[in-house]
Amino acid sequence: MRALTATLLWLLATVSLAVALPTAWAQCSLIDGDGYARLAGRAAAQPALQEAVAAELSAQTMQLIRGSGFAIDPSEVGAAARKYTAGRSFPxxxxxxxRDGHDWLLNVGDPGPWEIDIAPMLRDKAFAQLLSDYPVLLPATLTVPLTSTSTEVMRPAGLHRxxxxxxxxxxxxxxxAGLCAVLTLVAAQHRGRALAxxxxxALLVGAGGWAAIEVGRRYLDxxxxxxxxxxxxxxxxxxxVAQDSLHLWLNLALAAGGAMVLVGVAAALLGGRRKS
Incomplete structure (x- = not known):
């Protein structure tokens, strides 16, 4: 009976850990505003993201200048945009x-469309010389839509809950998860084996998490x-960047699991020697 209880508690601990770990990661890295800001800051240092932002800014700048009746070399605009994304003010x-997009999704507020204002970026000194060569009036706001369609999630306060x-x-x-783990140790007849x-x-949760990410990324794309x-x-x-962050959490779970297995096995061997 004691072994059955310990086994059931172990199963509960495993399942609860499998749910608790990604939930805690999502809260710390995505739902929490400061946590998401830190993730965005790390993303800003990635060359792929800098290149994509530079391309978007180049397209908007070209449209702005050409809309004013001037011809301009695209490479000149691209160079200014890349200089900006590689500079200190970009991150x-x-x-x-x-943060603005995060607030739009999670907080009740402006019911307007999901857009970003890139005008503050174009006011950076990296674009100053370029824009000064053309008598183009930079508008107070220059918005870019982020989604082409509205969905149940991609709407104002869609993730407020x-x-x-x-x-x-x-x-x-x-x-x-912690309570189930403690109860498993209490109920087990052999604490070393229970710890292992x-x-x-933890090893199952870490490995399963890696597999789930690979499958889930297809749907996310x-x-x-x-x-x-x-x-x-x-x-x-x-x-x-978010995927790499979750991978780090899963790797920590794998490392902790491996350490617990080693300690548990060592404790079980020591306990067996003492009884003999």
């Missing part, structure tokens, strides 16, 4: 743009196709 402005319940849910799930079993749980033009590339670069 902070990119983070602010992502996550912002409300996410923090509590992540704490509750983590507490349940919990280590196996389909959702990303709702974005338009270079915005699609920017979103993909952000997803790559």
């Amino acid at each position: 902070a402005q990119f983070v602010q743009v992502n 996550l912002a409300v319940w996410g923090p509590l849910l992540s704490v509750v799930l983590a507490a349940i 079993g919990l280590g196996v749980s 389909q959702a990303l196709n709702q974005a338009t033009g270079d915005i699609r590339r920017i979103a993909a670069a952000l997803v790559d």
Whole structure:
């Protein structure tokens, strides 16, 4: 009976950990505004994202200048855009743009379309010389739509419930996983084996998480196709950084699981020697 109880608690601990770990990661890295800002800051340093942002800014700048009746060499605009995305001011402005989008999705507020204002970026000194060569009046705002269609999620406050319940849910799930792990150790007749079993749980969750990411990325790529033009590339670069962040959490789970297995096996061997 004791062995059966310990086995059931082990199963509960494994399942709860499999749910708690990605939930905690999502809360810390996506739902929390500061956490998402840190993720966006790391993304801003990625060459793929810088290239995509530079391409979008180049297209908007070309449209602005040509709309004023002037001809301009695209390579000249591209050079200015790449200089900007490689400069010091880009990461902070990119983070602010992502904070605005994060607020649009998670907080109740402006019911307008999901757009970003790139005018502050074009006011950067990297574009100053270029724009000064043409008598072009930079508008107060220059918005770029992020999605071509509206969906249940991609709408104002479409993820507001996550912002409300996410923090509590992540704490509750983590507490349940921890409680099940402790109860497993208490109920087990052999604590060393139980600890090794919990280590196996962490290994299963880590390995299963890696596999789930590979499968889920295919469906996520389909959702990303709702974005338009270079915005699609920017979103993909952000997803790559988020994926790397989740991989790090899963790797920590694998490392912790491996350590627990080693300690548990060592404890079980020592316990067996003492009894003999």
